Amino acid sequence: MTEQHDEFHTCPACNQRTRHRVSRDRKLAPVLWCQRCFHVHMEAPPPPLVEPARQVA
Numbered sequence: 527m528t529e530q531h532d533e534f535h536t537c538p539a540c541n542q543r544t545r546h547r548v549s550r551d552r553k554l555a556p557v558l559w560c561q562r563c564f565h566v567h568m569e570a571p572p573p574p575l576v577e578p579a580r581q582v583a
Contacts, residue, residue, distance in 0.1 A: 531547075531548055532545050532546065532547055532548065532561070533545075533546055533548050533558075534546070535548075535558055535560075535569075537558075537560040537562065537563060537565055537567070538565070538567055539560065539563050539565035539567070540560060540562055540563040540565065542562065544560055544561060544562040544563075545560075545561045545562070546558040546559060546560055546561060547559040547561060548569075554568070555568040555569055555570075556568065556569040557569075
């Protein structure tokens with residue numbers, strides 16, 4: 527079953543901070559559905575963690 531709940535996010539379509547229906551059970555990225563203009567978009571994934579380069583002696 528799909529886990530969904532509401533959160534506030536800025537919608538790229540209507541450019542306003544609105545209530546979004548959020549589904550985080552997706553494998554690639556969570557899906558956000560704007561409850562004002564009904565635009566569907568994917569949440570940006572968190573930036574990957576980069577390990578510092580190792581120095582070879």
